[in-house]
Amino acid sequence: MMIELVLASTLVSFVNTEMYEVDSCIGEQFALIEVVNPQWPIHSERFSGVGYVDFRVTVNSEGKVVEHQITRSQPRRIFDKQSLRALKKWKFDSSKHEERCFDVTFKYDSDKFE
Known part of the structure; x- marks a missing residue:
C-alpha cells in the first residue's frame, strides 16, 4: 500500500495527479492531508489499458470521508473495491x-502500476 502525505501549504479547489483527481463540488478551496493510492486488484492482472472509478464523497468537518457513492467506473466493478479501500483512508483539511x-476520480493505467 502506498501512502502519500500531502503538505497542506496551499489551499486549492482542484487536484490532478497521475493516480487521482479531486474537485470540490462547489469550487471551495481545500487541502489534502493524507492520500492513500489504491492497489492494482489481483483479479485484474490480465487487464491491459486504462480505467477509472468516479466517486461523489462527503467529508465531515474533521476531514474524514463519511459518505461515498460510485458515480461511474470503467471497466465496471473491476477497480471499485480497491478504490473504496484507499478512499476511506483519505484525510482532508478540517473545515468550519x-x-x-468532493468529486474524486481514481485513474488506473496498466503501464503505470507496478
Missing part, C-alpha cells in the same frame, strides 16, 4: 462547514 462534497 459540517460537511463538504
